[in-house]
Amino acid sequence: MKHTVILVGADKGGVGKTTVSRAMLDFLERQNVQARAFDTENPRGTLHRFYPGRAEIIDLANVADQMRILDTMDSAPETVTVVDLKAGNLSTALRIFEDIGVLQAARDGEFDMALIHVVGPSIASLEEMNEVAKYTNGLGYVVARNFINETNFFEWDEATYSKYFARLSNAREIEVPKLNEMAYEQVDLAGVTFSDFVANKSSDGEPAKFSFVLRGYVRKWMADIDKQFGELKMVKNILAAKRAASSGKAGK
Amino acid sequence: MADAHDPSSVRRSSATFVVSDCDRNGKTLFSKLAVDTLTLRTGRVPHIFDTDDPAGDLLNHYGGPDAGVGQIVSPTKTADQLKIFDGMLEADGRHFLVDLCARHYQKFFDIYRDTDFQAGADDAQLDTAIFFVLDRTEASLQSAASLRQSLPDTHFVLVRNPAIGDILSDPAIDDPFKILRPHRTITLPDLSGEALGMLEHPDFHFDRFATDAYDQFPFELKAELWAFLEALYEQRSAVGEGGTAHPL
Numbered sequence: 264m265k266h267t268v269i270l271v272g273a274d275k276g277g278v279g280k281t282t283v284s285r286a287m288l289d290f291l292e293r294q295n296v297q298a299r300a301f302d303t304e305n306p307r308g309t310l311h312r313f314y315p316g317r318a319e320i321i322d323l324a325n326v327a328d329q330m331r332i333l334d335t336m337d338s339a340p341e342t343v344t345v346v347d348l349k350a351g352n353l354s355t356a357l358r359i360f361e362d363i364g365v366l367q368a369a370r371d372g373e374f375d376m377a378l379i380h381v382v383g384p385s386i387a388s389l390e391e392m393n394e395v396a397k398y399t400n401g402l403g404y405v406v407a408r409n410f411i412n413e414t415n416f417f418e419w420d421e422a423t424y425s426k427y428f429a430r431l432s433n434a435r436e437i438e439v440p441k442l443n444e445m446a447y448e449q450v451d452l453a454g455v456t457f458s459d460f461v462a463n464k465s466s467d468g469e470p471a472k473f474s475f476v477l478r479g480y481v482r483k484w485m486a487d488i489d490k491q492f493g494e495l496k497m498v499k500n501i502l503a504a505k506r507a508a509s510s511g512k513a514g515k
Numbered sequence: 516m517a518d519a520h521d522p523s524s525v526r527r528s529s530a531t532f533v534v535s536d537c538d539r540n541g542k543t544l545f546s547k548l549a550v551d552t553l554t555l556r557t558g559r560v561p562h563i564f565d566t567d568d569p570a571g572d573l574l575n576h577y578g579g580p581d582a583g584v585g586q587i588v589s590p591t592k593t594a595d596q597l598k599i600f601d602g603m604l605e606a607d608g609r610h611f612l613v614d615l616c617a618r619h620y621q622k623f624f625d626i627y628r629d630t631d632f633q634a635g636a637d638d639a640q641l642d643t644a645i646f647f648v649l650d651r652t653e654a655s656l657q658s659a660a661s662l663r664q665s666l667p668d669t670h671f672v673l674v675r676n677p678a679i680g681d682i683l684s685d686p687a688i689d690d691p692f693k694i695l696r697p698h699r700t701i702t703l704p705d706l707s708g709e710a711l712g713m714l715e716h717p718d719f720h721f722d723r724f725a726t727d728a729y730d731q732f733p734f735e736l737k738a739e740l741w742a743f744l745e746a747l748y749e750q751r752s753a754v755g756e757g758g759t760a761h762p763l
Contacts, residue, residue: 445593476593476600479630 264504266336267375267497272348272356274391278383279409279439281309284347286439287379288314289458289485290492291343296505298343301332303352310347313456323349323356333365336374343501353380353391357398370401377403377497381439384409389427392434399433403497409439437491446480449473457485528606529553529642531561534615534623536658537650541676541703544714545648546573546614548747551721553610560584561610564599566619573614576717585612590619596626604639624662633668644670646701651680653688660691663698675702678711704746710739 271284284300291298300318302310308320321328332344348356357378360366369376378399382388392406450460453473461482465471492498531553533546550573553561563585565574571587574580580587588595603611615623626632636643645666647659663671673692675681681702682688692698706714713719713736723729724740732740 443593445597474597474601475604475632475635476596476626476630479626479632482631483629 264342264508265372265374266339266342266344267377267501268332268336268344268346268369269497270346270348270356270376270378271381272353272378273381273383273388274351274353274394275383275385275388276350278381278388279407280350280381281347283379283381283407283409283439284310284345285313285457286485286488287492288317288345289456290489290498291345291501292456293458293489294502294505296343296501297341298345299339299341300345300347302347303349303356304347305349312454318347323352323359329359329363342505354394357395361398366398366402375403375497375500377405377495379405379407379437380434381407381409386423392427403495404434405495405497406434406436407439408436410441435495437488437495440484440487442484443477443480446477446484449477450481457481461485527640527642528603528609528611529561529644530603530611530613530636532613532615532643532645533648534613534620534645534662535648535650536617536620536655537652538617540648540650540679541674542648543567543573543614545646545674545676545703546612547576547714548721549646550577550612553612554720555722555725557610559610561612562602562606564588564611564613566590566614566616566623568616576720590615590623590626600626600630600632600635603641604635606639606641620658624665628665633666637668642670644672646672646674648674648676649682651682653682656682656688657691663692671698673698673700675700677702678705701747701750704743706743707739710736710743713740 269287271280271287273280281304288298288300298317300310300314302308302318302320303323304310305320305322308318311318311320319331321331323329332346336344357366366376368374378395380392380395382391395404450457453460453465453471455464455466455471459466459468460473461478463471463473463478531549533542533549535542550561550563560577563574563577565571565580565585565587566589567573568587568589571580574582574585574587577584586598588598590596590599599613613623633643635641645662647662649655649659659673663673675683677684683690713732719729721744725744729737
C-alpha cells in the first residue's frame with residue numbers, strides 16, 4: 264500500500280493549523296487508518312501535547328529529522344504520515360522538500376503527498392497561496408479556510424475574493440467551521456483528542472466529566488469537518504487503498 | 516421514553532419545555548399552570564429556567580430570581596446553555612421547567628438536536644416533554660409540526676388556545692400533524708376577563724387554589740376556575756386518543 268504524506272501548514276500563526284492536523288488525525292483514527300504524526304513546532308510541540316504517543320517533535324532543518332520522516336515511510340506500520348509544519352515555515356519546508364527531491368518523488372508516484380494549506384482571513388495569509396503555488400504542481404493541494412472567527416474571507420468584495428480563490432484551479436477548498444469557543448478551550452484544557460472529548464474520556468483513557476453540551480458542540484463540529492475531509496481525493500485514495508488491503512487480507 | 520407516572524420511576528427526573536415560535540399567546544400562563552401542576556404532583560416547586568432575559572416574567576410569579584426556585588438564563592450564552600442542559604442531566608430526582616421565549620426558540624432546539632440531548636436524557640433517566648403553544652398562524656402550525664418531526668422520541672403536546680384563535684379549527688387548513696406520529700393535544704378552556712386577570716396575578720397559584728387557599732374569592736370566580744382546572748384535568752384521561760396532557 265502506497266504511503267501518503269499530508270503536510271499541514273500556514274505561514275501565519277493562529278489560523279488553526281494544528282487544529283486541522285488534530286482533526287485529520289482524529290478522522291483517520293475513526294476510519295481505522297493508522298497514521299503517525301510529526302510536529303515541527305520545535306521545541307514546544309502543540310500537536311505532541313494531544314498525541315504524546317504518536318506525534319514526534321522534530322526540527323525540519325535537521326537532516327536526521329528529515330530522514331525520520333522520509334526514509335521510514337516503507338518500514339513504518341502506519342500508512343499515513345501527517346506533518347504539522349511550524350507556523351511561518353511553510354514556504355521554507357516546501358523549498359527544502361523540493362531541493363532534496365521529495366516533491367519530485369511524490370510527483371513521480373513513489374508515494375502520495377498532499378498539502379493542506381490553512382489560510383486565515385487576512386490579505387497576508389491569502390498572499391501565501393501565490394507563494395506556495397510554485398511547489399504544489401502535481402501534488403494534492405487543499406486550501407482550508409478557517410471560519411473559526413466567523414469571518415467571510417472577503418466574499419463581500421468580489422474582486423479580492425476572485426483574485427485569491429477563483430484562480431485556484433488545481434486546489435480543493437475546504438472550510439473549517441466555527442467551533443464554540445468554550446468547547447474549544449475545554450478540549451484544549453483537557454489536552455485530549457476531539458474524539459476522546461466526545462467519548463468523555465480523559466487523556467489517560469479514564470471516564471471524564473466533560474460537559475454534555477460542549478461534547479455535543481465538538482461532535483457536531485467533527486461531523487461537519489469529517490464530511491469535508493471525506494470528499495478530498497487524497498482521503499478517498501487512502502480509504503480505497505485500505506479497503507483493498509483489507510479485502511486482500513480477507514481473501515488470503 | 517419511560518412513563519413519568521410509572522411507580523417504578525418515581526425517582527426519575529423530568530424536564531418540561533414550554534415553547535412557542537411566537538410571543539403573546541398564553542405561553543407564560545401555561546408555564547405557570549405547568550409549574551403549579553408539577554408542584555402539586557411532586558410536593559416541590561420545579562427548578563425554573565426562565566429565558567425571558569432580563570425580565571424573568573415567569574419567575575416573578577415565584578418570588579423573582581433571588582427566591583431560589585430558578586434562574587433567568589439566555590440560551591445564546593454558552594455558559595447558560597451548560598446551566599440548562601448539563602444542569603438537567605445532572606439532576607437526581609429533580610424536576611425542571613424551561614419557559615422558552617420565542618426569540619430563543621431556534622437556537623434552543625438547534626442545541627437540543629446538535630447535542631442529541633434526548634439520548635443524554637434517556638441515559639440520565641430524565642423524562643422530557645415539550646408543550647408547544649400554538650399561535651394563530653399557519654406558520655406556527657408548520658413550526659410545531661417541524662419540531663415534532665425533528666424530535667420524534669420526545670413527548671410532544673400541542674397546546675391550543677382558542678382565546679387567541681385556533682388555526683386548527685379552520686377547515687381550509689391542511690393539518691400537517693396528520694402525517695406525523697401520534698401526538699397529544701390540550702386545549703385551554705375559555706376564561707372570563709376577571710378569571711384571566713386572576714390567573715395572571717403573581718400571587719395566584721393553581722396548586723394553592725386546588726388546596727382551598729383562596730377562600731375569599733367570590734363563588735362565581737371559584738366555580739369558573741374549578742371548571743377550568745377540571746376541563747384541563749379531563750383531557751389527561753384520553754391517553755392514546757390524541758387529547759391529553761399526560762406528561763404533566
